[in-house]
Amino acid sequence: MIAVRGALVRLLFAAAVAALLLAAAVLIFLLPPVVHLLLDLSGAPAVLGSDAATAHQLSDALVFDLLRGGDFGVPYNGEALLSAAERSHLVDVGALLRAVIAIGLLGGVLLVTTILRSGGTATGAGRLRLGEALRDGALLLAGAAAAAGLAFTVAFEATFTLFHGLLFAAGTWTFNPATDRLVLLYPDAFWIAAALAFCVALVGAGCAAFVIGRRFVAPRR
Numbered sequence: 001m002i003a004v005r006g007a008l009v010r011l012l013f014a015a016a017v018a019a020l021l022l023a024a025a026v027l028i029f030l031l032p033p034v035v036h037l038l039l040d041l042s043g044a045p046a047v048l049g050s051d052a053a054t055a056h057q058l059s060d061a062l063v064f065d066l067l068r069g070g071d072f073g074v075p076y077n078g079e080a081l082l083s084a085a086e087r088s089h090l091v092d093v094g095a096l097l098r099a100v101i102a103i104g105l106l107g108g109v110l111l112v113t114t115i116l117r118s119g120g121t122a123t124g125a126g127r128l129r130l131g132e133a134l135r136d137g138a139l140l141l142a143g144a145a146a147a148a149g150l151a152f153t154v155a156f157e158a159t160f161t162l163f164h165g166l167l168f169a170a171g172t173w174t175f176n177p178a179t180d181r182l183v184l185l186y187p188d189a190f191w192i193a194a195a196l197a198f199c200v201a202l203v204g205a206g207c208a209a210f211v212i213g214r215r216f217v218a219p220r221r
Contacts, residue, residue, distance in 0.1 A: 010132060010133075010136060011136075012110075013110075013111060013114070013129070013132070013133035013136070013137070014132075014133060014136030014137040014139075014140050015107070015137070015140065016106075016107030016108070016110045016111050016133065016137065017107065017111065017133050017134055017136070017137025017138065017140075017141070017209065018107075018137040018138075018140045018141040018144075019100075019103045019104045019106075019107035020104045020105075020107045020108045020111065020137075021104075021137065021138075021141050021202070021205045021206065021209060022100060022104055022141065022202065023100055023101045023103065023104020023105065023107075024104065024205070025198065025201050025202055025205060026097060026100055026101060026104075027101065028201070029194065029197075029198055029201070030063050030066070030067065030097075032056070032059075032060050032063070035056075035059055035060075035063060036052075036056045036059070038190055038193050038194050038197070039052070039055055039056065039059060039185075039186075039190060040052060041189075041190075041193055042187055042189035042190035042192075042193055043187070043189060044184075044185055044186065044187055044189075044190055047184050047185075047187045048181065048184045048185050049184075055185060058074055058076060058081060058185060059185060059186075061074045062074060062081075062090065062185075065090070065094065066090065066093060066094040066097055066098075067094070067097070067098070069091075069094055069095075069098065070094075071087065071091075072086075072087040072090045072091070073087070076181070081181055081185075082181055082182055083180065083181075085172070085175070086175060086180060086181070086182040088172065089168070089172050089173050089175075089182070090182070092168055092169075092172065092173075093168075096167060111130075111133060114129060115129060115130050127216045128216070130213070130216050131213045131214065131215070131216025132213065133213070134209045134210070134212055134213030134216065135209075135210055135213030135214060136213075137206075137209060137213075138205075138206040138207065138208075138209035138210035138213060139206070139210065140206075141202055141205070141206040141209075142202065142203045142205075142206025142207060142210070143206075144202075145198075145199045145202035145203045145206065146199070146203050148195075148199050149195075149196060149199030149200065149203065152192070152195045152196055152199065153196065156188075156191075156192055156195070160191065160195070
């Protein structure tokens, strides 16, 4: 019973680290310079039929609404940029992103609180708990990200559809790539680059956390 409880606690801390790293990566990939780079690399301004500055401005407004829970009523050429269906989908996306960020923050609070209660990293118990959490969480995150990255590389459309089907209600996330501006602003090339870069970043963060965790677990000399 004690062993099972210990395994569950260890899994909880690993999940907390993975959630914290995931939330940090999400926030980084929502930063304007990162989004602008992905928009430019994917040729999104040309697909939308605008200049780069306009595409960047429109995207910044949408990302801001994602984070604050806005209505996505962004104007473009004297009318609403997005249709009601597109705005509704972004409301769902925003709720998901904010939940991921909130869970990551809670994971960070749990981790820090537990380490402090264990005497901080100056004590053997605190160092061991932090090291195990970082190491296990890194393996959990990096493994999942590597699998997702491989799936996106081998079959992007199928993987993209699978993820959307799991996260959103059917019929709420399919749009016409020829007319719907959400797809024109964020074309397939944008999502391919973003998905692969995001998975690579998660694997990198997981590897870094694993190395740091091993240092904490290793006995001091």
